[in-house]
Amino acid sequence: MEEGWPAMGGLLLCLAVSLLLQGRANTFTINCSGFDQHGVDPAAFQTVFKQKNFRPVINYSIPTQVNISFTLSAVLEVNAQLQLLTSFLWLKLTWNNPFISWDPEECDHINKLTVTTENLWLPDIFIVESMDVDQTLEGLSAYVTNDGHIIYSKPMRVTSICRLDIFYFPFDQQNCTLTFSSFLYTVENMLLGMEKEVREIADTSRDIVSTQGQWELLGINKATPKMSVGSSLFDQIMFYVAIRRKPRLYIINLLVPSSFLIAIDALSFYLPAESENRAPFKITLLLGYNVFLLMMNKLLPTSGTPLISVYFALCLSLMVLSLLETIFITYLLHQATTQPPLMPGWLHSLLLYCTSPKKCCPTALCKGNVGPGLTSTHLPGLTEPGELVGKKLGPREAEINGGSGLTRAQLTELWVQFSHMVDTILFRLYLIFLASSVSTVIVLWNT
Ligand SMILES: *[C@@H]1O[C@H](CO)[C@@H](O)[C@H](O)[C@H]1NC(C)=O
Numbered sequence: 386m387e388e389g390w391p392a393m394g395g396l397l398l399c400l401a402v403s404l405l406l407q408g409r410a411n412t413f414t415i416n417c418s419g420f421d422q423h424g425v426d427p428a429a430f431q432t433v434f435k436q437k438n439f440r441p442v443i444n445y446s447i448p449t450q451v452n453i454s455f456t457l458s459a460v461l462e463v464n465a466q467l468q469l470l471t472s473f474l475w476l477k478l479t480w481n482n483p484f485i486s487w488d489p490e491e492c493d494h495i496n497k498l499t500v501t502t503e504n505l506w507l508p509d510i511f512i513v514e515s516m517d518v519d520q521t522l523e524g525l526s527a528y529v530t531n532d533g534h535i536i537y538s539k540p541m542r543v544t545s546i547c548r549l550d551i552f553y554f555p556f557d558q559q560n561c562t563l564t565f566s567s568f569l570y571t572v573e574n575m576l577l578g579m580e581k582e583v584r585e586i587a588d589t590s591r592d593i594v595s596t597q598g599q600w601e602l603l604g605i606n607k608a609t610p611k612m613s614v615g616s617s618l619f620d621q622i623m624f625y626v627a628i629r630r631k632p633r634l635y636i637i638n639l640l641v642p643s644s645f646l647i648a649i650d651a652l653s654f655y656l657p658a659e660s661e662n663r664a665p666f667k668i669t670l671l672l673g674y675n676v677f678l679l680m681m682n683k684l685l686p687t688s689g690t691p692l693i694s695v696y697f698a699l700c701l702s703l704m705v706l707s708l709l710e711t712i713f714i715t716y717l718l719h720q721a722t723t724q725p726p727l728m729p730g731w732l733h734s735l736l737l738y739c740t741s742p743k744k745c746c747p748t749a750l751c752k753g754n755v756g757p758g759l760t761s762t763h764l765p766g767l768t769e770p771g772e773l774v775g776k777k778l779g780p781r782e783a784e785i786n787g788g789s790g791l792t793r794a795q796l797t798e799l800w801v802q803f804s805h806m807v808d809t810i811l812f813r814l815y816l817i818f819l820a821s822s823v824s825t826v827i828v829l830w831n832t
Pocket residue numbers: 416417418419
């Protein structure tokens with residue numbers, strides 16, 4: 386008898402509890418008679434509304450399952466300086482409230498009602514990376530179904546922190562994380578789940594985002610690690626949002642003009658070196674490029690060193706180099722035509738070797754191999770050639786010249802020829818450098 390009592394008591398308790406639960410379930414069934422004639426009776430929901438301050442569960446050791454989904458409707462801003470991504474989400478949360486139920490048969494087949502959210506318990510889902518307080522609109526409603534399923538949607542402007550890498554600007558991709566978690570409830574009280582497949586979320590979002598803004602959604606992935614803070618464990622869902630910049634604006638405004646200017650700079654080597662236009666032309670180009678950089682500066686990211694800045698710096702240095710080259714050639718030509726210095730023997734032989742394809746005699750070279758525009762008569766600033774022709778060099782000069790006995794005019798022509806050769810070589814070097822640096826930048830952008 387003494388051993389039987391506890392067992393008997395337990396049985397009775399169980400019976401009582403189950404009866405109580407049965408009774409409760411009935412108590413919370415909403416009496417909806419008359420909804421079809423007088424609209425919803427607020428009194429019928431009073432018991433539910435009064436409970437909104439507590440988590441709606443019958444057994445407190447059962448966690449509430451909140452299912453999450455969202456649609457990324459816009460990528461508003463990506464701020465590389467502050468490392469912030471501002472996006473717009475339509476968040477959808479669903480959970481169950483076991484205290485809400487009614488029989489649609491009795492209620493004119495109403496199986497879904499809207500209830501203002503002030504009257505309902507809401508899960509405190511927030512985004513961990515968010516750097517802004519949630520400015521949710523007031524007066525939103527939620528759908529409540531006859532079996533206690535609650536569907537709550539709200540728009541959210543999220544400013545979240547994100548590691549942004551702008552090295553590949555404007556061909557950059559960013560991978561930002563949005564972590565949804567409860568602010569207060571640990572895993573014992575709240576579990577998070579997916580309301581729909583992440584692929585579905587990505588597809589809907591991609592369709593909407595692609596119609597606006599300068600960012601394109603590449604995809605969304607998810608991971609569900611638990612987050613432990615101290616001794617408490619929080620459930621969370623991490624979404625990795627991968628976005629890519631639409632580069633067209635930057636290609637048209639930055640890369641195309643810059644490429645045109647550098648192409649013109651390269652082509653300006655074809656202006657004859659003797660013409661006095663080459664240097665001013667290059668200076669104008671350099672000036673134009675600086676103005677272009679100044680104006681387009683606001684399109685560039687304000688922090689970090691993107692590859693495009695390196696590219697611009699490279700273009701600018703190429704222009705400066707080409708200007709220096711022009712100055713050097715102009716100086717050489719000027720020296721050649723006014724007071725040609727004596728030519729070292731090795732340079733003379735090198736010149737002869739390089740300029741004569743048939744390795745012919747020096748006289749043939751001097752008279753025949755000089756192209757149009759290269760003859761001394763065409764050179765500006767050259768003194769009357771008649772004065773120079775036939776004027777033999779002094780004995781000492783002739784000695785240094787290897788005893789070749791060149792006249793001053795011949796020497797001038799040799800120097801002019803040398804200048805053109807240097808010009809051509811430097812131009813080729815310039816082209817090689819330009820081609821290799823541009824292709825390096827392009828290869829880097831493509832990786
Ligand atoms: C439902 O409410 C109506 C009046 O609003 C009342 O007449 C009816 O008895 C109630 N039904 C139940 C099952 O409580």
